[in-house]
Amino acid sequence: MRFEGTDTFVATDDLKVAVNAAVALQRPLLIKGEPGTGKTVLAQEIATALGKPLISWHVKSTTKAQQGLYEYDAVSRLRDSQLGDARVHDIANYIIRGKLWDAFDAENAPVLLIDEIDKADIEFPNDLLLELDRMEFFVYETRQTIKAKQRPIIIITSNNEKELPDAFLRRCFFHYIKFPDRETMQRIVDVHYPGISNLLLREALTSFFELREVPGLKKRPSTSEFLDWLKLLLAEEIGPELLRERNTAKLIPPLHGALLKNEQDVHLFERLAFLNRRGTS
Amino acid sequence: MFLAFFLALRAAGVKVSLREFLTLQEAMQAGLADYDVDHFYYLARATWVKDERFLDKFDRVFAESFKGILQPQPVAPDGVPVQEIPEEWLRKLVEKNLTPEEKAEIEAMGGFEKLMETLRQRLAEQKGRHQGGNKWIGTAGTSPFGAYGYNPEGVRIGQESGRNRSAVKVWDQRSFKNLAGDVELGTRNMKVALRRLRRFAREGAADELDLSGTITSTARNAGYLDLKMVPERHNAVKILLLLDIGGSMDDHIALSEQLFTAAGSEFKHLKHLYFHNCPYEMLWKDARMRGQDAVATSDVLNTYDHTWKLVFVGDAAMSPYEIMQPGGGISSWNAESGQTWLTRIIAAYPKAVWLNPVGEQHWNYTQSTRMIRALMEERMYGLTLEGLDAAMRRLMH
Incomplete structure (x- = not known):
């Protein structure tokens, strides 16, 4: 059972090694990286490649670790007791299973994605330490222990909003998805738009990487934005000549709205273009 | 060997614990590194480095620790790489990168042969890595040869991707340098x-009433009121x-x-x-x-x-x-x-x-x-x- 990338996802060698290590040793894999480099998509692709179901748990600022295990719905029980419902005598009726329970209970070990773990409270990862390590937890209300039938493959993503505790990190493998270089980017485009004109792609890549290098950008465009931009270029039938022309005359690439998501960045470019025109005239 | 590397990393300030050391041993035993030095590097990195700020330190220590063992490509006494650059290879490179129209353009500029001739001369003349400038082959220049340049008629000398990289290169590139914690703040x-x-x-x-917590615990308490307070989240x-x-x-x-x-x-x-x-x-x-x-x-x-x-x-x-x-x-x-x-x-x-x-x-x-x-x-x-x-x-x- 090895992960080698898929038809729709280009995995670099170091990513493959990290994923395979996590799968083989059954430890969680922590993924970090710039936004838009495919952190979340990775879990879906691993699930597809290994033929496993995917369970995603999207973490928000209000998410508690307990919600991943189970919740006790005390309010419905209170209401049922007021109404004299017979269900009220069995507490198990009010235990709501969380994503982790689902993952532990599955027959075919699934891929469990814990997305954006850093969004949650600072104690969140600590609260999951034992559960992720031993892959079991105890339900107090019903006095039963839930044990993973097969250890799921756990992928955790983080955007660096909070630091994760050391004890948690020690139990994970870690991979930082760095921004793809030109070569990798070309492969990524080939996967998404096979048959794109070679010339257009080359010019687009040049424009894109130049744009990323401009100092002072608030938000540098990412892979997914580049793909959107390419799609637009194709839809608008903008040729490579137009892209190349801007190298000398104008600085803002056509349809820049897909790449620059911030009005300050657009202003920055307009200013640069203005200076450039003054410099050449 | 690994122990020395482990200790060197700890000395350099990368917090690697004994547990992670054992995890790597376990991974090696499971045959995850394929007896391939690149894979070993990736595996060690995924196991031991848990923060992108330390990736650069890790690269440096790795290069230092394994320097004597991994020999770089053989180099002749005068410093020029032993391998010649065959004509076919250059031609293939051009065919891969240029469109028919562009080839016609080059033909007009003095011909493909001439361009290739110059390229070969430059490659022979040039001894070291070069960046900028308008003559030498390197990166980010305006010469027709090199990578990431501005001359649209240029020939891009691509790095072979992936597997054929020479062994030391991957970590010697130090591509995570600007993630290190002690560099100045970038965007x-x-x-x-x-x-x-x-x-x-x-x-x-500060304390305020936790409404949902109060409801939950009241319900839990069989309907008797149980007030819950939480610290205020405001700043x-x-x-x-x-x-x-x-x-x-x-x-x-x-x-x-x-x-x-x-x-x-x-x-x-x-x-x-x-x-x-x-x-x-x-x-x-x-x-x-x-x-x-x-x-x-x-x-x-x-x-x-x-x-x-x-x-x-x-x-x-x-x-x-x-x-x-x-x-x-x-x-x-x-x-x-x-x-x-x-x-x-x-x-x-x-x-x-x-x-x-x-x-x-x-x-x-x-x-x-x-x-x-x-x-x-x-x-x-x-x-x-x-x-x-x-x-x-x-x-x-």
């Missing part, structure tokens, strides 16, 4: 730093920011101002004022420091009480007289010395730090920096991720 790094501020902004305790931190402006600070001020203006949304109370080199009896509301924007320092001290946290941003580089002597200030006459004013300000704000955008290694060479550092009781931090982190901890502490 990306700044975002991370801001999040550190946010963490410290979320703390601060109680107040920041008074004093920015050094003008002169040597011009290079840094945009950065520091940006940093804290962006933090403005996090802090309900963020007040920033300007000074030149050293604070005296006047501070300014505006960076242009005009008369009508001036406020008396004593008014500031009275307006903002000791619950405000004080952050100086400045390079602390000036003539020692500007600190020690009355009248030493360069922008106006000051009746009392900078030292007196600084001591007064610091006494008014027990929680104060000084952020210095100049690299920490240079501090000791400037007398005024040493003096201010002493006045600040060593609470001077570099304007880097690590420095900022330490400074924020100090403020909250």
Whole structure:
């Protein structure tokens, strides 16, 4: 059972090694990286490649670790007791299973994605330490222990909003998805738009990487934005000549709205273009 | 062997635990490294490095530890690589990268043969790696040869991707260099730093009624009221920011101002004022420091009480007289010395730090920096991720 990338996802060698290590040793894999480099998509692709179901748990600022295990719905029980419902005598009726329970209970070990773990409270990862390590937890209300039938493959993503505790990190493998270089980017485009004109792609890549290098950008465009931009270029039938022309005359690439998501960045470019025109005239 | 590498990493400040060491052994036993040095490098990195700030350190230690074992490509005595560049290879390269129209264009410019001839000559003439310029083959130049250049008619000499890289190269590239914690703040790094501020902004305790918690616990309590209180999440931190402006600070001020203006949304109370080199009896509301924007320092001290946290941003580089002597200030006459004013300000704000955008290694060479550092009781931090982190901890502490 090895992960080698898929038809729709280009995995670099170091990513493959990290994923395979996590799968083989059954430890969680922590993924970090710039936004838009495919952190979340990775879990879906691993699930597809290994033929496993995917369970995603999207973490928000209000998410508690307990919600991943189970919740006790005390309010419905209170209401049922007021109404004299017979269900009220069995507490198990009010235990709501969380994503982790689902993952532990599955027959075919699934891929469990814990997305954006850093969004949650600072104690969140600590609260999951034992559960992720031993892959079991105890339900107090019903006095039963839930044990993973097969250890799921756990992928955790983080955007660096909070630091994760050391004890948690020690139990994970870690991979930082760095921004793809030109070569990798070309492969990524080939996967998404096979048959794109070679010339257009080359010019687009040049424009894109130049744009990323401009100092002072608030938000540098990412892979997914580049793909959107390419799609637009194709839809608008903008040729490579137009892209190349801007190298000398104008600085803002056509349809820049897909790449620059911030009005300050657009202003920055307009200013640069203005200076450039003054410099050449 | 591995043990030496492990110890070297720990010595370099990468926190690798025994548990992770054993995990790597386990992974090796499971045959995950394929007896391939690249894979071993990736595996060790995924197992031992848990923070992208340490990736660069890891690369350096890895290169150092395995230097003797992994030989680079053979090189002839005069320094030119042994391998010749065959004509076919060049041709293939061109066919891969150029379209028929472009080839026609080159034909018009003097022909493909001529271009290739020049390329071969250049490759033979050139000895080392090269960047910029308009003749040599390298990166980012305007010569027709090389990578990432601006000459659209150029020939791109691509790096072979993936597997055929020479062994040492992957980690010697040090591609994670700008993620290291001690480099100065870039746009990306700044975002991370801001999040550190946010963490410290979320703390601060007050009690309020937790409505949903009360309902839940009342239900749990079979309907008897059970009140729950939670700490208030609002942000109680107040920041008074004093920015050094003008002169040597011009290079840094945009950065520091940006940093804290962006933090403005996090802090309900963020007040920033300007000074030149050293604070005296006047501070300014505006960076242009005009008369009508001036406020008396004593008014500031009275307006903002000791619950405000004080952050100086400045390079602390000036003539020692500007600190020690009355009248030493360069922008106006000051009746009392900078030292007196600084001591007064610091006494008014027990929680104060000084952020210095100049690299920490240079501090000791400037007398005024040493003096201010002493006045600040060593609470001077570099304007880097690590420095900022330490400074924020100090403020909250």
